[in-house]
Amino acid sequence: MSDDEPDLELLALLRQHLQGKLTLNEEPETGVLEGAEYVYDNSIDVSIDMRSCKNAAAAIYAQMQQKAYSPATWASHELHPDRRAIGDEGAVAFIFVMDLLNFSFWSERSEAERFAVEYRGKRWTGYWSLVAALQRALDEGIPITDSHFWQDEEECTLDVLRHVFRSCTNEEMPLLAERLACLREAGQVLYEKYQCHAVNLVEAANGSAAGLVNLLARDFKCFRDEHRFQGRREPVRILKRAQILVADLWACFEGEDYGEFRDIDKITMFADYRVPQILRTLGCISYSPPLETAIQRKQNLAQGGSWEMQLRACSIWCVELLRREIVKKHPGTHINAILLDFFLYDTIKEMEKAGTESVPHHRTRSIWY
Numbered sequence: 001m002s003d004d005e006p007d008l009e010l011l012a013l014l015r016q017h018l019q020g021k022l023t024l025n026e027e028p029e030t031g032v033l034e035g036a037e038y039v040y041d042n043s044i045d046v047s048i049d050m051r052s053c054k055n056a057a058a059a060i061y062a063q064m065q066q067k068a069y070s071p072a073t074w075a076s077h078e079l080h081p082d083r084r085a086i087g088d089e090g091a092v093a094f095i096f097v098m099d100l101l102n103f104s105f106w107s108e109r110s111e112a113e114r115f116a117v118e119y120r121g122k123r124w125t126g127y128w129s130l131v132a133a134l135q136r137a138l139d140e141g142i143p144i145t146d147s148h149f150w151q152d153e154e155e156c157t158l159d160v161l162r163h164v165f166r167s168c169t170n171e172e173m174p175l176l177a178e179r180l181a182c183l184r185e186a187g188q189v190l191y192e193k194y195q196c197h198a199v200n201l202v203e204a205a206n207g208s209a210a211g212l213v214n215l216l217a218r219d220f221k222c223f224r225d226e227h228r229f230q231g232r233r234e235p236v237r238i239l240k241r242a243q244i245l246v247a248d249l250w251a252c253f254e255g256e257d258y259g260e261f262r263d264i265d266k267i268t269m270f271a272d273y274r275v276p277q278i279l280r281t282l283g284c285i286s287y288s289p290p291l292e293t294a295i296q297r298k299q300n301l302a303q304g305g306s307w308e309m310q311l312r313a314c315s316i317w318c319v320e321l322l323r324r325e326i327v328k329k330h331p332g333t334h335i336n337a338i339l340l341d342f343f344l345y346d347t348i349k350e351m352e353k354a355g356t357e358s359v360p361h362h363r364t365r366s367i368w369y
């Protein structure tokens with residue numbers, strides 16, 4: 001084509017753009033909500049009760065207002081890193097390794113015998129055992145947030161990791177070998193693509209939360225929490241740890257600096273084993289009799305199986321419906337799926353502490369949550 005001939009293809013693209021049919025710099029989407037709705041529409045073992053959701057939304061909103069729930073609530077937890085103390089890069093590195101390993105703390109043992117970490121004079125279990133062990137390692141001069149360390153097969157051995165996550169009971173931290181594999185893989189990817197530092201990964205997302213979730217899922221197998229569901233051609237994306245990593249950055253930095261994301265509201269609830277439990281407790285979701293029985297009997301649900309996928313995806317969709325109900329009643333609220341999720345998680349943990357849990361959480365041993 002000579003210089004003075006018009007580029008018809010480009011003209012067609014520009015015309016589409018001017019007609020609003022084409023946005024040239026497509027904003028990224030994670031596809032999580034779309035997949036969650038698809039699973040919900042095809043679920044027979046998990047259902048959502050709209051009346052309970054409306055009632056729960058009102059009660060949750062009132063309590064979140066009363067507790068002044070905000071991103072700042074995150075830093076108020078005594079074990080979470082304070083970016084003013086360890087610096088912005090240090091906080092990003094801490095959150096990256098924390099959410100790289102943020103999975104599967106539940107135990108079959110009694111409260112007294114379950115895996116627990118002693119730190120700052122307290123006994124920490126569940127998610128908090130992870131955070132406590134990471135803080136303790138840093139206090140002991142173990143560079144647990146440094147990707148060079150994760151790759152060093154002499155220094156970072158399974159025995160060293162066993163020491164980092166040592167328990168004050170006889171039960172070892174679950175999936176220790178899998179956690180080491182996650183560290184090795186993440187160290188390798190950060191070395192190959194992000195000059196060994198997680199801050200470069202965050203900056204590569206150019207301020208997009210969905211973009212950062214997609215980078216994590218694309219570059220790190222151990223963040224690629226997506227699974228087949230029935231006959232659907234493309235896998236259903238849950239991306240729980242990728243999304244909670246973005247949410248923890250946003251909360252820790254209170255929406256600024258490394259926590260500034262223009263599309264943070266695209267992040268959904270994090271499909272773990274705790275929020276489905278509180279949603280079931282509130283009557284927002286309910287199970288088919290066989291699934292209800294399996295959960296009540298604390299039977300293991302197969303990872304990636306239909307029951308587990310329905311549970312995780314319908315919980316995501318249920319929290320989205322709660323969020324829409326709250327936004328409808330209170331336009332302009334700052335409440336998004338992240339703050340709703342944090343509140344729901346903290347609520348079920350308060351119930352656990354008070355011994356008032358009325359239904360068990362489901363049991364799936366998995367590196368995804």
Ligand SMILES: Nc1nc2c(c(CN[C@H]3C=C[C@H](O)[C@@H]3O)cn2[C@@H]2O[C@H](COP(=O)(O)O)[C@@H](O)[C@H]2O)c(=O)[nH]1
Nearest residue numbers: 102103104105106126127270272273274275342345369
């Ligand atoms: N959906 C959702 N899942 C969450 C969290 C958190 C902690 N987030 C902190 C940050 C802000 C909040 O205010 C929390 O203080 C951990 N988990 C997941 O739960 C499981 C651990 O359970 P348990 O063994 O009982 O501690 C495990 O899969 C873990 O990945 C959350 O917030 N949302």
